[in-house]
Amino acid sequence: MKIYNSATHRKEEFRPIEEGKVRMYVCGPTVYDNIHIGNARTFISFDVIRRWLIASGYEVTFAQNLTDVDDKIINRANEQGRTAAEVAGEFSEKFISVMRAANVMDPDVRPRATKEIGPMIGMIKTLIEQGHAYAAENGDVYFSVRSDPAYGEVSGRKVDELMVGARIAAGEEKRDPLDFALWKAAKPGEPSWKSPWGEGRPGWHTECAAMVHRYLGCPIDIHGGGSDLAFPHHENECAQAECAWHEGFANTWMHTGMLLVDGEKMSKSLGNFFTLEEVLEKHSAAALRLLMLQTLYRSPLDFSWERLEGAENSLARIAGTVKNLMWAASHAEGEPDAALAAKLDRAVIAARDEFERQMDDDFNTAGALAAYFQLVTEANTYLDQAGSAVDADVCAGCAVGIAGALTILGIELPKVEEELPVGLLGVAAGLVGYTGDDVNEAAEKILAARAEARAARDWARADAIRDQLRDMGVVIEDTSAGSRLVVKAS
Ligand SMILES: [Zn+2]
Numbered sequence: 001m002k003i004y005n006s007a008t009h010r011k012e013e014f015r016p017i018e019e020g021k022v023r024m025y026v027c028g029p030t031v032y033d034n035i036h037i038g039n040a041r042t043f044i045s046f047d048v049i050r051r052w053l054i055a056s057g058y059e060v061t062f063a064q065n066l067t068d069v070d071d072k073i074i075n076r077a078n079e080q081g082r083t084a085a086e087v088a089g090e091f092s093e094k095f096i097s098v099m100r101a102a103n104v105m106d107p108d109v110r111p112r113a114t115k116e117i118g119p120m121i122g123m124i125k126t127l128i129e130q131g132h133a134y135a136a137e138n139g140d141v142y143f144s145v146r147s148d149p150a151y152g153e154v155s156g157r158k159v160d161e162l163m164v165g166a167r168i169a170a171g172e173e174k175r176d177p178l179d180f181a182l183w184k185a186a187k188p189g190e191p192s193w194k195s196p197w198g199e200g201r202p203g204w205h206t207e208c209a210a211m212v213h214r215y216l217g218c219p220i221d222i223h224g225g226g227s228d229l230a231f232p233h234h235e236n237e238c239a240q241a242e243c244a245w246h247e248g249f250a251n252t253w254m255h256t257g258m259l260l261v262d263g264e265k266m267s268k269s270l271g272n273f274f275t276l277e278e279v280l281e282k283h284s285a286a287a288l289r290l291l292m293l294q295t296l297y298r299s300p301l302d303f304s305w306e307r308l309e310g311a312e313n314s315l316a317r318i319a320g321t322v323k324n325l326m327w328a329a330s331h332a333e334g335e336p337d338a339a340l341a342a343k344l345d346r347a348v349i350a351a352r353d354e355f356e357r358q359m360d361d362d363f364n365t366a367g368a369l370a371a372y373f374q375l376v377t378e379a380n381t382y383l384d385q386a387g388s389a390v391d392a393d394v395c396a397g398c399a400v401g402i403a404g405a406l407t408i409l410g411i412e413l414p415k416v417e418e419e420l421p422v423g424l425l426g427v428a429a430g431l432v433g434y435t436g437d438d439v440n441e442a443a444e445k446i447l448a449a450r451a452e453a454r455a456a457r458d459w460a461r462a463d464a465i466r467d468q469l470r471d472m473g474v475v476i477e478d479t480s481a482g483s484r485l486v487v488k489a490s
Contacts, residue, residue, distance in 0.1 A: 032088070044410075123210045
């Protein structure tokens with residue numbers, strides 16, 4: 001398996017530190033608002049990476065933090081007249097539930113910054129003792145960037161280049177403009193904790209370094225996040241951990257690309273800013289994931305509602321093919337054409353091999369999906385050519401192969417509607433004297449009879465129709481496009 005290491009700008013053969021095991025950390029959100037789809041892209045990408053590592057036989061330990069104390073949370077709390085803890089609590093819960101709705105697996109460990117103050121203070125003390133950090137008069141503690149000769153290794157920046165434009169802001173007591181805060185002295189009304197340097201709170205970069213060390217142990221195999229975190233956040237995490245413990249920090253750095261909306265940077269002022277929650281109100285998690293995975297995780301991704309609609313249609317087409325294959329397998333009649341069946345069987349194996357090859361090549365989901373889009377086309381051709389004389393085993397194997405590959409990526413196929421029961425013929429006969437044998441036509445007649453009853457305010461009759469249908473497992477779905485009968489999901 002090869003993974004692109006963004007610290008070395010090369011694809012490298014992946015060799016875990018401990019054989020068969022992967023320790024992985026992905027920076028979580030600062031919980032002051034709902035996450036947007038750009039954030040969601042990062043979390044979905046790493047969910048797929050984690051799923052592929054597991055499918056490849058690795059025992060993966062995945063940790064992700066919640067930054068529940070930060071300037072943004074404090075500002076939001078002040079705006080709304082609430083406490084920082086209330087704001088952080090609300091958006092932590094919302095994050096966890098929207099991630100589940102997006103079919104992102106829960107992390108194995110989910111530390112919260114406010115519960116990790118002790119380990120962070122311990123790390124800061126170690127850094128001060130070793131001459132990598134210093135406490136200022138006002139109670140702030142800063143990391144001394146120039147004390148770390150390796151500084152810049154994650155993001156590829158050089159210390160002297162960083163000096164351009166670097167300055168010390170009002171109220172900061174840094175010795176060097178490049179230094180960054182490990183601990184911030186409390187301002188009145190802010191959440192704070194006791195420390196050897198007085199009441200205060202940890203800096204953002206501090207928490208991830210301390211949590212990686214505490215929950216996974218340094219170094220880890222994979223550290224990930226959005227590309228906007230590479231500098232300064234990841235650079236600073238790495239500097240602290242390496243200077244405190246001298247064990248290395250992360251062997252492979254992975255960064256996800258930016259998400260654009262209709263080719264433009266997403267921003268509230270442009271009106272093209274969407275939260276994950278609002279996207280999932282309109283579309284399935286599977287379609288959003290399918291759209292995202294058609295682009296390599298580290299390339300820019302173009303989101304649009306049209307593309308999402310397109311992904312929804314692709315999913316329905318794939319689900320239809322899987323259903324047709326299963327149906328054909330259970331209704332096979334006559335002697336199958338061996339050559340045609342062998343051709344589809346070879347295509348199933350080729351798709352599986354190509355999927356694996358693409359996923360092992362830096363998680364190239366776009367290539368992996370293309371292999372299965374191709375197989376869907378070949379399966380449809382086979383069904384057309386073979387008619388009812390299909391090879392049941394090959395059809396079933398193909399259906400399982402397609403659905404299984406998508407499941408590995410975390411894409412659940414939509415349930416294809418089941419056919420309406422023939423019992424509807426009897427209902428239509430009783431209601432309107434229908435004598436035909438077309439179940440769909442009978443459904444139309446029943447719906448018309450119900451609409452007529454409702455128009456006449458004959459609620460007893462309308463309810464009786466509904467109850468009769470329910471008895472045979474059929475429900476009426478009233479949609480903006482009209483009413484229809486569907487088999488009740490079991
Ligand atoms: Zn982090």
